[in-house]
Amino acid sequence: MAVTSTPETPLPVGEVSRLIGGWIDRLGTIWVEGQITQLSRRPGAGVVFLTLRDPSHDISVAVTCYRQVFDTVADVVTEGARVVVLAKPEWYAPRGQLSLRATEIRPVGVGELLARLEQLKKRLAGEGLFAADRKKPLPFLPRLIGLVCGRASAAERDVLENARHRWPAVRFEVRNVPVQGVHAVHQVVQAVQELDAHEEVDVIVVARGGGSVEDLLPFSDEQLVRAVAACRTPVVSAIGHEPDTPLLDYVADLRASTPTDAAKKVVPDVGEELERVGQLRARARRSVEAFVEREERGLAHAVTRPSIQDPYRMIDERADQLDALLARGRRTLGHLLDRADSELSHTHARVVALSPAATLRRGYAVLQKPDGHVVRDPAEVTPGEPLRARVAEGELTVRADVRGDV
Structure with missing residues (x-):
């Protein structure tokens, strides 16, 4: 049960120790596992003292037992051994010290240890630690x-x-x-x-x-x-x-x-690394030498080509071809121009032959009213109306008579 205390009514240390002892007494007998760190077997003494330690949490507790309890496992239990003890926790109130009074001691065998390790291994592996x-x-x-x-x-x-x-x-x-x-x-x-x-x-x-x-x-x-x-x-x-x-x-x-x-x-081994460096250097040298030799062969092959030995030969060949093409172009253009000139002359002659001016040169005239309208029918003019008569070399002004004749 909880104990009531206040700053005005604090509990004495001895009372606290007594209460702790009461609580521990109610714990009863329990099985405890640990590792024996100290073992004291005094000759003639009826009680054996040992210290039980939990290596994982760095906690120790004193254990006492009768000699006849320890003698049953004395041949297989020494300092450093893991054991399981059946003990009753005891609290020594005057000094505030916890101890265990053992009534049975069992050594933890190798098979049991391996089984526990296997369980721990599975649990840690399940957490992903491995x-x-x-x-x-x-x-x-x-x-x-x-x-x-x-x-x-x-x-x-x-x-x-x-x-x-x-x-x-x-x-x-x-x-x-x-x-x-x-x-x-x-x-x-x-x-x-x-x-x-x-x-x-x-x-x-x-x-x-x-x-x-x-x-x-x-x-x-x-x-x-x-x-x-x-x-x-x-x-x-x-x-x-x-x-x-x-x-x-x-x-x-x-x-x-x-x-x-x-x-x-x-x-690493310095000798092996030096040997590896030497191998890499030799490999790099072989690679560079092979590359240089390959490029030299390519250069020698390129030098034997005609374009490298006589570079102007190709230019001269192209120059001759260019002159031939230029002459051919000039001839073709000349023929085209001559043909076009001939066609133009024929066309000009036809145009001149069909021109109204050629008709006028043959003695014909064109009558026009003052507004430029060409007279095609005598009925289109009135007597005395002035008209323009266009001839080959110019034009005249005439008047129509009463008969409609000019």
């Missing part, structure tokens, strides 16, 4: 490589030595962390996040040597998998040997079978 389209490509030659590994470990030596053998100028930013045990997950996640925030780090390598399934469990932890999925920097997973496949391999942008393989995939 999708190929979200994986980032590695740079060809990183400026700075972040390395997360155990201190003075074989994995660290393999990565550093092989990478520097392949590319002597390579630089590393190393973070030495525990790679197994209860503190491994938290410190590996912290190291990855620090390297991801480093501006010069272009790729991060998480490396560890081989081990048992239990030893490699930190690299299948959900917290670490999600931290790697959130990285903006490409991450290379180099955990264990070829058969080992922790969940980190699926979420990483590139999986290396071993730390040595990671070094080969992160940096």
Whole structure:
């Protein structure tokens, strides 16, 4: 039930602790899973003390049990082992401390661990964390490589030595962390996040040597998998040997079978690159030489053409053709003009022959009234009316007589 308190009537700390103890007592007996971090078995003591830790959330709780309860699993349970305990939560009010009193301890077997990992793998895959389209490509030659590994470990030596053998100028930013045990997950996640925030780090390598399934469990932890999925920097997973496949391999942008393989995939081999450059230079030289030779052959073939050897020959041939065409044009035009002149002369002669003036020259005259009207009938004029008579050489003025004669 909720407890009422006000600034005027606050609850003492001891009362709050007592209330918390009451609430915890009502929780009853529960099953709890965790990893044993500390184990104390004092000779002759009837009680065993141990610390149970949740690596994913960095939380620990003290556990006590009778020696006969622990002796049933003493042969298979040591520090670092994962266990499931049936315990009653207890609250020690004077110090405000939570603990568990265990009545049964069960070790988590490998088969059960693998089944849980498979379930976690399916869930994370369903969220798209293992999708190929979200994986980032590695740079060809990183400026700075972040390395997360155990201190003075074989994995660290393999990565550093092989990478520097392949590319002597390579630089590393190393973070030495525990790679197994209860503190491994938290410190590996912290190291990855620090390297991801480093501006010069272009790729991060998480490396560890081989081990048992239990030893490699930190690299299948959900917290670490999600931290790697959130990285903006490409991450290379180099955990264990070829058969080992922790969940980190699926979420990483590139999986290396071993730390040595990671070094080969992160940096190029300077000898191979120099050989490749030499091959490309030779290929480019051959291409240029082949092009120049092809163009030289084309130029030599072009020089042998008559138009190049005697360029004026074509001009002279065209000049002769032009003179012939010009002469032909002149002749044709002359013939046309002569024919047109002849036709014009004949036409002129016909026009002159049919002209009224030719008729007048034969002695005829044309009578016209003062208004220019041509007289065709004597009845059209009156006696004494003045008329104009047009003859071949001019015109006369005449008058009509009473008889109608001029």
